[in-house]
Amino acid sequence: MVKEQITEWIRDGKVKPGDKIYSEKELSGMFGVSRHTVRQAIGALVHEGLLYREQGAGTFCSASPNLSVNESHAGASLGTGLSAGLSAGVGAGPSGFSPANVNRKNIGVITTYISDYIFPSIIKGIESYLTAEGYSLTLACTDNDVEKEKQCLQAMLDRGIDGLIVEPTRSSNYNPNINYYLTLEQKQIPYLMINQFYSQLMPPHLIVNDDLGGFMATDHLIRLGHERIVGLFKTDDLQGVNRMKGFIRAFRENQVTFFPEMVLTYTTEEQSSAVIRRLEPFFNGTSPLPTAIVCYNDQLALAVLDLLRRQGLRVPDEVSIVGFDDSPLAEASEVKLTSVTHPKMEMGTDAAKWIVAAVEGREQPPQSVVYEPRLVIRSSTAPVKGSEREG
Template sequence: MGRHSKKLMVVEAVKDWVINGRVKPGERIYSEYELSKLFDVSRHTVRLAIGELVDDGWLYREPGVGTFCGEPFASKKGKNRTNGKNIGVMTTYISDYITPSIIRGMESYLTDRGYSLTVVCTENDHAKERLCIRNLLDLKMDGLILEPTKSSQFNPNMDYYLELEERNIPYVMINQFYSQLSPFHLIMDDVKGGYIAAEHLIQLGHERILGIFNSDDLQGVHRMKGFLQAMRTGKLPIVPELVVTFTTEQFNDDFEERLLNTLTNKKNTPTAIVCYNDLVAAAVQKVLQKLNLCIPEDVSLISFDDSSLAESAEIRLTTIAHPKSRMGIDAAKSIIAAVEGNERDLSLEPPIIYEPALIIRSTTDVVKKNRSAVS
């Protein structure tokens, strides 16, 4: 076994200890000497593994004292529990895109009413989600606002969500929800949003429309469903090569290469593209630039969320607006009502569903019938 494989073995073992509660936040872990004996590896290999775990937030060092289990993925807004009135917030991502706007909405409502906010981040990973929920349970939150991880898949952390119910800790879900749990949730009507996006392009005369959707969350699945409904309503052929799905991992790894292959297929060159969100649209714009294709002269582009990327881009994106801070405020109102309403059962209440709104900017235009294929 090579040094890299040995280091990975140590890293994964320590992560497993943390996730399964063998070591808890703040507890000291084994020394480098003890770990090297335990795993039969060199002190240098252990040092490399510990360094990686510290960098990623799984552990932290106290000089002259030792190495301790950390609280990964928690923002600095989170504090070790104060006395009462604590709301935990779990998101898939925290530092960019639309999440800060959602959190600001929550924070404005919660802090005005004397509640503190603890924010944790799963990075859209089930193992990290498990750790995040356990940390929030340990911090004894009064209520939780949760953004699910990979909501179109079966979630291996159902036992933790059921534990929330057993402990009578109210929670709401935002953007997505786990259908197995039937929780109270706040979402945009993504099926309608997907329909509106495709319908806009069809009305502009586009017939060869490429749809790109995330397949591991319900937002992507629902947006694709609406896209396909609009194509059928418009009596346009649904070409398999022009419906592209990707997972979170694929978007990080080989998304641009896959897209290049799709766009250089001369048989089904699209005149317009519906993107899962503004992040995907930004990646698509890079690929179109590589192919010397202009937006919207050669290819029209529409996306979702109306993030800062939509307005700050060189070409301002046509997009479907996300409620953002409105959703944050409504989620905060709902969780406080549940916390202060004693026996109020949120799961019996109807979800809040926001109507999608089309914002037309510079990236969509009528189809050019004589547009040349990608060279």
């Protein structure tokens, strides 16, 4: 009921993109339901990309349910997985352009995903700054597929973009589309990579210190007395590889015995369901159960939480979980996830500032920025039973 009503408000234009919605307390009183029910409804709408949360500010509308998220950025389909957008408030014509934007500078943005998880917040940060500076925005999504990335890059070049913000596709592998980035350099079109970068190019980039984040998550658990800790990591993106490095480093620096079988990995094709299947036997055998799990991101952490529920295991009483990204999903369940932060909207805004400065030839922006993460401790972690730290 709550979810349907909020969706109807957005569809009818009573709540517009960027508008703040009622608080959990207000919605609970309006509908006569518990705050837990409201929280679940909001969490579902955040996951669908209709709402987004800003820590300390509230929950906001991000899209209209009558449009895809790409179209909510005034997009027009260009085919081959690419959607193009204009800055907010300007309608797109059949070709994806409107006359009002003909003379405006156009920034391309390519991300692996658009409509879910932390991506709406990153894109909103980019869009807000570009719109304020009078730029238009062309948005594309690769689905973490290198062939789609190739098509997106070609379409961006065909559109005559003035600058490009891009999240690499499968950044831990060799990228076959390097020539497109070299073409950008040849044409003197500035580009910036976010979240990771292709090491072959060493381009300007904004990234999180993922190694430190993986270390902080694991060190937190070790300090709570955990030693049998499983790490789940996605390995075709450098974020996952670096988080795994931090995981291993925490064992070494704390002089805790490391068991190789306690690291489980997966790739984009396999998706998180594959690693969940490989995790399940840990809780079905006769060996001592893991007491804690470090997850590649919060999405995976929620899937692990579901598995543990099915196994009849309580979090954090029997198993502790740490996620990564401190996304809205970290607070979407009744068990609030301990999670490593990601700058999200700040990164998006910083990326937009960087690319505008580069396009306009302002003072040289920094070649790279590394955001230092924090660990946000919530109710999904606790001292291991029987440890000296329990009490």
